[in-house]
Amino acid sequence: MTPDLALQAIGWLLDSDGQPAVAEWREVMAEHPEARPVRVVEQHRSGYVVADGPDNSFPVESLPEWQRAPSYKKGGTPPEQRAAVGDWVLIEDAIEKDQIVALLPRRSAIKRAAAGEHYKQQMIAANIDTVFVVCGLDADFNPRRIERYLLLIQGSGAEPVVVLTKADEATDVPGSLAALIELAAQDIPVRAVNARDPDSVAALKQWLQPGRTAVLVGSSGAGKSTLTNTLLGIERMKTNTVRESDARGRHTTTHRALIPLPTGACLIDTPGMRELKPTGEEDIAENFSDIEELADHCKFRDCKHLKEPGCAVRTAIEGGKLDPQRFANYLKLGDEVAGAADRLAHRRAENTDTKVAGKAPGKPGARAPGKGGSPVPNQRPHHGHGRD
Numbered sequence: 001m002t003p004d005l006a007l008q009a010i011g012w013l014l015d016s017d018g019q020p021a022v023a024e025w026r027e028v029m030a031e032h033p034e035a036r037p038v039r040v041v042e043q044h045r046s047g048y049v050v051a052d053g054p055d056n057s058f059p060v061e062s063l064p065e066w067q068r069a070p071s072y073k074k075g076g077t078p079p080e081q082r083a084a085v086g087d088w089v090l091i092e093d094a095i096e097k098d099q100i101v102a103l104l105p106r107r108s109a110i111k112r113a114a115a116g117e118h119y120k121q122q123m124i125a126a127n128i129d130t131v132f133v134v135c136g137l138d139a140d141f142n143p144r145r146i147e148r149y150l151l152l153i154q155g156s157g158a159e160p161v162v163v164l165t166k167a168d169e170a171t172d173v174p175g176s177l178a179a180l181i182e183l184a185a186q187d188i189p190v191r192a193v194n195a196r197d198p199d200s201v202a203a204l205k206q207w208l209q210p211g212r213t214a215v216l217v218g219s220s221g222a223g224k225s226t227l228t229n230t231l232l233g234i235e236r237m238k239t240n241t242v243r244e245s246d247a248r249g250r251h252t253t254t255h256r257a258l259i260p261l262p263t264g265a266c267l268i269d270t271p272g273m274r275e276l277k278p279t280g281e282e283d284i285a286e287n288f289s290d291i292e293e294l295a296d297h298c299k300f301r302d303c304k305h306l307k308e309p310g311c312a313v314r315t316a317i318e319g320g321k322l323d324p325q326r327f328a329n330y331l332k333l334g335d336e337v338a339g340a341a342d343r344l345a346h347r348r349a350e351n352t353d354t355k356v357a358g359k360a361p362g363k364p365g366a367r368a369p370g371k372g373g374s375p376v377p378n379q380r381p382h383h384g385h386g387r388d
């Protein structure tokens with residue numbers, strides 16, 4: 001395999017002239033003529049493991065500024081500006097370990113808020129084309145969890161695709177699809193599959209073209225490993241088996257972060273998407289445009305949709321046109337986004353030079369549904385929510 005082909009097998013994009021397909025990549029590469037691109041497959045406290053092909057990964061030295069503790073203070077590098085799994089970095093040969101010299105601009109970035117006292121963002125994966133949100137059509141089936149995943153993917157630059165597994169054992173596939181009708185209305189693809197059956201899983205192949213990178217997210221038991229195995233065509237990831245130990249008593253890695261597929265696409269497997277906290281940058285209106293449109297017709301502009309007269313949202317719920325659980329999730333996720341947005345604004349205010357005190361920090365792209373003071377008559381013709 002030539003070096004170029006090896007890189008392409010893990011998602012590197014070349015144009016028809018054999019040049020890096022992303023203009024911003026070419027610019028950064030021109031600044032480092034001695035360096036070569038590699039993809040981050042593991043991120044550790046001490047450094048990174050990168051790959052230059054499907055079968056070759058090795059540790060490298062971080063950029064010096066990434067070796068200091070992540071910081072939002074002036075001059076510091078916040079965690080989301082350091083390389084994460086899926087990132088492309090440039091490395092230069094060094095005597096011991098190769099050294100990262102630059103991070104190539106991201107085509108997409110999936111982030112979440114980190115748990116903990118202080119507001120912090122965490123990069124989950126970079127340069128992802130497709131996020132498969134995997135959910136079983138069994139007791140695991142949960143439209144609310146799917147909505148939560150979709151909220152975090154929104155704005156990342158990656159395309160979400162909802163994959164409902166265990167269609168072969170489900171009793172009411174049409175009923176489950178109907179519960180996700182609002183997603184279809186938002187042009188989010190939804191596919192029901194038997195994850196064990198290659199013919200069924202072929203329904204996903206349009207998102208697995210050569211050069212594409214996909215990630216599977218979903219709760220434990222949803223079928224992510226099963227899907228991966230079927231896409232690979234071999235029993236690769238050991239489902240529900242205990243890890244063996246190697247001669248030195250350490251766990252052998254049966255797990256690989258970057259998995260090239262026979263289709264020419266690659267999968268990134270990251271545990272990072274298990275717990276999903278909004279960053280505060282999400283726009284709840286985008287994922288719940290159906291509810292936002294209804295709210296435009298409420299009598300009061302700041303209608304909380306509880307007991308106010310002339311509430312279009314409650315009318316829709318009572319008329320069976322809006323799922324009350326979807327509405328409850330809208331409120332819950334909206335509160336979470338608003339809370340995170342407050343903490344984000346606070347952090348930004350802290351970092352803003354005190355000389356410009358008095359200037360409010362930039363308003364994050366989040367808004368709490370139904371929050372606000374006394375009811376104000378609804379005069380807006382439209383919300384006009386679009387991507388920033």
Ligand SMILES: Nc1nc2c(ncn2[C@@H]2O[C@H](COP(=O)(O)OP(=O)(O)OP(=O)(O)O)[C@@H](O)[C@H]2O)c(=O)[nH]1
Nearest residue numbers: 165166193194195196220221222223224225226239
């Ligand atoms: N019949 C059927 N069984 C499935 C399907 N998808 C997954 N399963 C089964 O469901 C169980 C859990 O699937 P896994 O692939 O291990 O789930 P996972 O998402 O990888 O789970 P974690 O590794 O814990 O995150 C396994 O016994 C699979 O064989 C499907 O489409 N049909």
Ligand SMILES: [Zn+2]
Nearest residue numbers: 298303305311
């Ligand atoms: Zn209302």
